[in-house]
Amino acid sequence: MDLDLARQAQAGDESAFAEIVRRYSPRVFSVASRFFRQRSVVEEAAQEVFLKAYTQLGSFEGRGSLEGWLTRIATNTCLNMVRSSKRRPESTVSDLTDDEASWLDHQSAGDGEQSSVEKDLVATDLADRLLSVLSPEDQQALLMIDGEDASIKEVAEATGWSESKVKVRAFRARKKVREAMEKLLGHRNKQLDSAAD
């Protein structure tokens, strides 16, 4: 089915390619959303993925799913976009916004169960801040495994890396993020101590 659609699209059948875009754009957007948060950038990345996929349709042999094939193109395209944009400012993980500090206080006190849009946004901002200490590849591995509960094998398939490489990346990323979070918590505790004095 996927292979037929790919062959039709490759032969110049526009409606077949439009069907591929319609069917798999949610998946491609989901991959791009791991790397970018602005809608315009996610759309730009997703469009680039489909244009690249169109030119490479001949290399899809139907051994795996079209979705898996597109996921790999999406991952590599987004990684290249992040690398070329060099949008990785050195993160200052010691400075917390008031909202972040408040979020951490609530979580540490154990009342983090109440979820709201605002709280989720603060948590997401905090996550991006922590992730910015990592390379784009390590971010990808950690977000997939710890964020989306993907298996090592799934990450390996999506990225084209070996499973041992994925394990190493995830271990290294998890350690760095944990240490960055420890630093934030230490900084917050100092703030609270000095406020109490």
Add this chain to the structure above:
Amino acid sequence: MPLKKAKHITEILDNASMAALSENELNEVRAHALECGSCRSAYEAARLSAVVLKSRAQVVIEPSPFFQTRVMAALRERREAESVPAFARLWKSAKVLVSSMALTTAALGVLTFVLPGTAVSDDQTLSAYSAESVILGQDPDDQMSYEQVLSTIYADEDEAK
């Protein structure tokens, strides 16, 4: 708490996601964290990191209803660009440069051949005045030929006689 043991739980924390830890491993980590200050902060940081990462992973932007149309339009545009011959593409990119060069050449041509028409006549007027005439204050039309000079001299001599 022995150091070796403390290192061991950070390894557990870094080896797998919190969600992937077994109940036994979690109990071991929690029990250890209660007794060891540094491991307690490591555990707390790992727990909060897991929460923010889950939150981040939930942020998924959905495709807009126009996305498919946008991609198909971009695809057609790219195919059209690829179907244009190489010379036409080169012309498209070099058009501005070539046009400006042609314009400059035309302007230079006008300045050289058309506008200097009046200037040339001035030059001609100027060249009509020899250095001698300028220095001696003589008009070239007033100059006498060699024969005229000789005849004038002889005429003067004859008159003198």
